[in-house]
Amino acid sequence: MAPRVEEPSALRIHLQPAATAMVWLGVERPLEAVAVPDVVLGPGEVLVALEFATICGSDVHTMLGHRQSPAPGVLGHEYVGRVVATGDGGARTIDGEALEPGARIVWSVMASCGECDRCTRGLTQKCRSLLKYGHERLTTRWELSGGFATHMHLRSGTGIVAVDETTPAAALAPVSCGTATAVAAMRAALRVVEVDSPAVLVSGAGLIGLTVAALARDRGCTVVVADPDDKRRDLVARFGAHAAIDPGVPGAAAETWAGLGLPGPDIVIEASGSRAAVSAALDAVEIGGAVVLVGSVFPTEPVALDPESLVRGLVTVRGVHNYTSADLAAALEFVEGSADRWPFAELVEATFPLERLGDGVALAATGGPIRVGIDLSTSCGAGTAPRGERRTREVKAAVTPR
Template identity: 50%
Template sequence: MPGTISDELLAVRYARWDGVDRPFTLVTTTTPRSPGEGEVLVRIDLATVCGSDLHTVNGNRSSPVPAVLGHEQVGTVLAVGPGAPSCVDGTPVVPGLRVVWSVTASCGTCPRCRRGHPQKCRELRKYGHEPLDERAPLTGGFATHCVLLPGTAVVAVPEGLPDAVAAPASCATATVAAVIAAAGPLEGREVLVTGAGMLGLTAVAMAALGGARVTAVDPSPARRARAGQFGAARVRGVSEPPGRVDIALELSGRTDAVRACLSALDIGGTAVLAGSVSPADTVPVDPEWLVRGLRTVTGVHNYRPADLRTAVAFLAARHAAHPFADLVEGAYSLGDLGAAVRAAQGADAPRQAVLPSLG
C-alpha cells in the first residue's frame, strides 16, 4: 500500500480511463488524511469489473472522459469526517470497519429524494461514472482509496463474508434486491429469469429463496448449468419457450430477452426490466394486451439504501449455500487493469477481481 508522505496527506493511486481503445494510466497522487464534512475515507481492498464497466470501455454507453471507473468494491474505513452518517442499519461508521457503499450519492432533499427515489436524485453523484477531477479524483473503485461523499449509503460487511463475494453487493446484488422488491410476493409463483450472469444468478437464488419456481434462460450451456446450482428448477436456451409465468425478471439487456419476458407473462403478471442500460432496439407493447391482461411492466435502475442492506444480509446468509465465490476470479493489480478488463470480456466467471494493494 502507498506509504505516508506527511501527517496531513496520504499517497494514493488510481487507474485513469482515457477513452475507448486507449490504455488505462496508473496515477499516483495524494489525498487528505482527514476527510471533509460528511465524507468517509476508505481503503479499497478488492474491486470487481462489472458489466457496466465493460459497456463503458467498449463505447456502448456514454461516459465522461477521463474518469476513474469501478463501482463494485469492498473496503476498510480509515477516517471519518465530521457529520458523516451512520450505516444504513445505524451501525456507527468508524475506522477499521469493513464496508460496502452504494453506487450513488444523493442530496436527500430534492423532490425525487423526498418521493422515495434517492437513486434518481436531481443532484446525483455516481461512483465510477463521474468526470475526473484531479483535485478530488477518488470517486471510483479502481483505486487504492475512495472518498465517500455525503449522501452515500454505507453497509457494514459481516465477518466471514469474503471480499470477492461482498464486492458485487455494491452494484449487482443490490440491483437484484431492488428487482425482487419490485416484483412483489414470490411464494408459489412461476418466475422467469432471462440472463444467467452475475445479476441473473443472484436473481435465481433470491427468487428461489422466496419460494418461487424459477426458470432461467441463457444462450450459454455453462451458464444454464450454473443457474441450476443457484436454485433454478428449470433451465432453457433462448429458442425454448419458457411457458407462462407470473413474474419475469429481465437482466441480460438483450432485446430478444425483453420480448421473451413480455410474451411469457400470464394474466396479472409482472415484468421487471433491469438489464436494458445501454442503447438497443425498441420493443413494441400492445396496450390492449397490457390492459386486458392486467399486466404490469416496470423498470429498475440503481437502487435504494435498503436494497444494499438486503444485498449484504442475503450474501452473508447464503454465500455458503451457493457458489458465489466461484463467480469471481483473477487477482489483478491496478497496473494490470487493462488485462482484467480484457479477461472479463470472455471469461467463464462473471467477474474479475482487482486488488489495489498489489504492486
C-alpha cells in the same frame, strides 16, 4: 462539476505512499495510473482503503464505447474496503452506527442529497444532484471517485453498511451493484404479484440473474432461467433454479413450464438487456403478472409493444435502475447469510492486481467469466492510515502495503 473548495472544517489526509487510481481516458486509449497523495474530507465524508473490486458489465460497455461516460474518470463501482478516516462530525452507516477506522464496509454506487423532491419520494437513486461512483469525470479534490483505485473518497449521502470479517471479499464486492439491483428488482415484482410462491422466469444468467434466482428460490418460488450460453445454463442449478432453457430453441419454454406443472411465469425479470429477450419477456408473462426490466442499461433498437395484450393481460411492466439504501442493506444481509447455500464468491472466476486492470477488463469483455476481480490489498499504495486531525495540522499517514 466545479473543483471543490476546501472548507475550514475539512480534514486533510496525506498518504505515504500516495493512493493510486487507474484513470480511463477514453475508448481505445490505455489506462493511466495517477498518484493521489492528498485527500481532503468534508463533513460526513469517508476515506476508504479498498480491499477488492469487481468489473461490472457496465464498466466493459463504457470502455468499449457501447455506453457514454465522461472521460477522464476512474471507473469501478463494485467494491469492499476499510475505513481510513472520516470527515468533520464523523459518518454513520445506514443503520445509524458510527464508523470507526478499520471498519470493513460496503457502500452504495451513489451519493444522494436526501432533500430534493425525488429523494423525499424514495427515489434516492435518481436524486437531482446525484453523484455515482465510477461514473463521474475526474475532478480536483475528488480524484478517488471510482473502485479501480487503492482508495476511495466517499461523499456525504452515501449509503454505507458494515460487513463481517468472514464473508469473502469476492462475494461482497458485487453487493454494491448487481446484488442490490437484484434485490430491488425482486421487491418491485413482488409489490405487483402478491402471492406466496410465484413462478419466476429470469432472463440472463449473469450476476443479477443468478442472484434473482437464489432470492426467488429462498422465497419458495419455482424458478426457470433462460440464457443462450451453455456454460451459464449449467451454472443456474447451483443458484436454485429448477430448470434452465435455451431461448433460441423453439418450444423449449412451453415444454419446461409444462414439465413443472405450470402454465408459465407470474414474474419475468429481464436481466440481459437483449432486445429479443425483452420482447420474449413481454410475451411470456401470465395474466396479472409483472415484467421487470433491469438489464437494459445500454442503447438498443426499440422493442415493439402490443398495448392490447398488456391491457387484457393485466400486465405490469416496471423498469428498475440501481436501488435504495434499504435494498443495499437487504442484499448484504442475504449474501452474508447464504454462504452455505449459494456460492457467490465462486462467480469471480479470475483475479488481477490493480496494475493489470487492462488485462482484467479484456477478459471480462470476452463474456466468459461472470465476474473478474481486482485484488487491491496488495496493490502499490494500498493500505490504511490512522485517523487525522482537523485542518489545524496536516495529517501525515504512513501507509504500508498490506
